Amino acid sequence: MSAYAGAGAGGGHGRAVVVGAGLAGLTAARALANFMDHVTVIERDWVPSGPGRRPGVPQARHTHTLVPAAHQGLERLFPGIGQDLAGAGAVPLTxxxxxxxxxxxxxxxxxxxxxxxxSAGRDLIDAAVRARLRTDPKVTFLPGHEVVGLRGGRHDTVTGVWVRARDRAAADGKGIRRLLPAEFVVDASGRGSHAPRWLAELGYPAPPQTLxxxxxxxxxxxxxxxxxxxxxxxxxxxxxxxxxxxxxxxxxxxxxxxxxxxxxxxxxxxxxxxxxxxxxxxxxxxxxxxxxxxxxxxxxxxxxxxxTGARWHRYEKLRRWPDQFLVVGDALADLDAAHGHGMALAVQCALALDQVLTGHGTAVGISHRLRHALARQVAPAWRQAHPAPRPAGGLRARYAARIAAAATTDPHAAALLLHPLHPAPPPALAALRPRVLRAALRTPPGPAPFAxxxxxxxxxxxxxxxxxxxxAPAVRPAGAVPARPADPPPPTPAPAPAGERRRP
Ligand SMILES: Cc1cc2nc3c(=O)[nH]c(=O)nc-3n(C[C@H](O)[C@H](O)[C@H](O)COP(=O)(O)OP(=O)(O)OC[C@H]3O[C@@H](n4cnc5c(N)ncnc54)[C@H](O)[C@@H]3O)c2cc1C
Missing domain, CATH: 3.30.9 (D-Amino Acid Oxidase; Chain A, domain 2)
Structure with missing residues (x-):
């Protein structure tokens, strides 16, 4: 992991362009700034100075929490950002x-x-990251501009992007297309990414998809x-x-x-x-x-x-690929939203980018290594969000039901049930650890407490x-009393919402 003191590591390698100022784009820009002379983040929306709402990120209206992999990863990229967020009102939850x-x-x-x-509003999370990025002299934002294509170079390279200003004066609302040359291009334009089309325009095959x-x-x-x-x-x-x-x-x-x-x-x-x-x-x-x-x-x-579904573009499987081009975040893999790991994936993409560039620089052929490094980030998140269905009544399903029942009284079983939140999810064998196994086998069937x-x-x-x-049907043991391994903290009154009306 390179140092993120803002000094930039070593000499630069020209300009990098990042498409999209969502969390994947902002964190990728942070990683790239250590290796490039300049990073331009192109965003089709306006880019607010505070926590403003943007049409390009409609999901920001929905409840967003940073799981450990996300907030710990952000902390590595932007040391102290957890404090920035807490100072702005984000709520830490144990x-x-x-x-x-x-x-x-x-x-x-x-x-x-x-x-x-x-836990924080998505607008607040993005604003805190943007604020940090703005202090980096190597990074600039180009708001109100939409990337509409890639410029291909010789020998499977990308040498820039075509951008169009979102121009109110123009009849179609879009200005004239112009070229922005770049030595490295990262597509972080979210689930609506046009990367497959841009690649097709340059003669590359369509990537396979996992759906x-x-x-x-x-x-x-x-x-x-x-x-x-x-x-x-x-x-x-x-x-x-x-x-x-x-x-x-x-x-x-x-x-x-x-x-x-x-x-x-x-x-x-x-x-x-x-x-x-x-x-x-x-x-x-x-x-x-x-x-x-x-x-x-x-x-x-x-x-x-x-x-309707989730999609993972398997760019790592393509044999031909333009070097110095990469796809990250939702643009690479749009996970099931109910799972709430999209921001973690965005941050992990940036950390993988940093790690590979730290080890190998921006040398020719780096995109091959990078595509595989990113696929290794997506794979466990995809498996967690979209597990293979278990046949009902099968041994594994019955054991999972025993663990779920044990989790209502046993902290080890409960911790296992919560493992999707964990930064490093335990291997499947964790379910067979003696303490979990004992709890699962000890738990006799019976109704679960309602309160x-x-x-x-x-x-x-x-x-x-x-x-x-x-x-819901439970295999919970009769007569078992829910354990309280640690006393819950004393009740605290809810803070009054700033400037909000309350029901009398
Ligand atoms: C209901 C719901 C709840 C969710 N809850 C959680 C949660 O609790 N925790 C969690 O981790 N994740 C959650 N997610 C997922 C999370 O919102 C996404 O994974 C995350 O926003 C992905 O970030 P991104 O930067 O890849 O894409 P985005 O945030 O979508 O950003 C893409 C950016 O690219 C810009 N753009 C697009 N095209 C272009 C172009 N051609 N040129 C220039 N700019 C362009 C857009 O304007 C936008 O700013 C949730 C999603 C939904 C739908």
Whole structure:
């Protein structure tokens, strides 16, 4: 890992161009700045100086958290950025101590599993990274310009990009196409990347793709917590389970607000408007989120989006490829959004870029090495987000159900269940570690407790007027009492949202 003191390592190698100022583009620019004389980040939108919303990143309206791989990777690229984010209102979460999790078989115990999330609005995350990048004299932004193609050179090289200003004066809203020469080009233009077309225009074959069908609708809204809300938890996750596939998440974000997202797998349309959102929240496996939202104050519209699937462009499989060209982030692999690892992948692409350039420089042929290094980053994230289906009733499925049941009382089993959040996910054999195995085998079947292991006071305190809906089928042991390995922290009042109206 090269030093990121901002001094730049060694001599430069001309200009690099990065297409897109999303998280993948910003972090790639940081990595490139150590090896190039100059890095130009071209963005078709405007590039706000603070946490402004941009049409090019519509997903920014939805709840975003930085998993450990993402915030630890950002910290390596921009030392101290965690403090910048926390200072701007991002909320650190110790998991599952601060996060109430309804796992597949019941609520998980509250303890410190050594996992941390950083919860913040996506606009804030991007703004903090942009602010750091702006202090680097080697990096400049070219906003309001769209990259429309690559310029190919001799012997399989890319020698620049064609850009067009988004020009209000022009009849078609687009200015004249002009060339920006570059010695290195990185496409970080997100899931709508045109890299396959740009490559085809230069005579390269189309890359194979790995696809996963994951149709889902997402609905997100911001809320002010109810007046008087006091809880010993900060976040809430109600996961899906067989037969009850909807998921709900509530995370605190800057300004004392809650960001709430419901994920409806298979749905063609997200709930539109607050009554529909509340109605959908009632269909989750547990009514807690619905109760909270009923007492909270909406702070804006409900935003929706739909996704039909995930796609990984297998550029590493192409035999012919233009050197000094690379594709990163969502433009390379657009993972299932419900999994929430896209930003981690963006950051890991930048770290891999840094590592390969540190070891080998920008020598001819480097893109071959880089494409394979990036594919090695994508592969585990893809497997986690899109696991091979297990036959129901099979041995592995039954053992997974035992672990899920054990996770409601045993911290080792719970930590294993939370492993998708971990920076280095444990190998499959981790499920056979003696402590997990013992917990899974010891756990006799029985109903899981309905109440979460938490205390909540205030107007959103769960009030059951109607009989509670059934929990998802669980193989949880009869008579087992949920363990509390560590006492949850004392209740803390929710901070008042800055300048926001609250329901009286
Ligand atoms: C509902 C939802 C929830 C999510 N939650 C999480 C989460 O909790 N955690 C997480 O890690 N990930 C989450 N993600 C995924 C995350 O949003 C993406 O993985 C991430 O934004 C990818 O960053 P990127 O820089 O590759 O692409 P983007 O953020 O999409 O940025 C691409 C940029 O390129 C610009 N651009 C595009 N074309 C051009 C062009 N031709 N010329 C110039 N500029 C161009 C765009 O304007 C944009 O600024 C979520 C996604 C969704 C949909």
């Amino acid at each position: 998991v599952p101590r601060d996060l109430l999790v309804l796992g597949p078989a019941g609520w998980l115990p509250r303890f410190d599993a050594g996992l941390s999330l950083l 996963a069908a994951a149709p889902a609708a997402f609905a997100t809204a911001a809320f002010a917590p109810p007046v008087g809300h006091v809880a010993d938890w900060k976040s809430l996750l109600v996961t899906a389970a067989p037969g009850l596939p909807r998921q709900g998440v509530l995370h605190p974000v800057e300004g004392g607000r809650w960001s709430v997202t419901l994920t409806l797998p298979g749905a063609a349309r997200p709930p539109a408007g607050h009554p529909a959102l509340l109605h959908a929240a009632r269909t989750l496996r547990h009514p807690l989120l619905h109760d909270l939202l009923t007492a909270a104050t909406p702070l804006g519209p409900v935003y929706g989006c739909t996704r 979460p292991p938490s205390t909540t006071h205030g107007p959103d305190t769960p009030r059951r007027r109607t009989p509670a809906p059934p929990m």
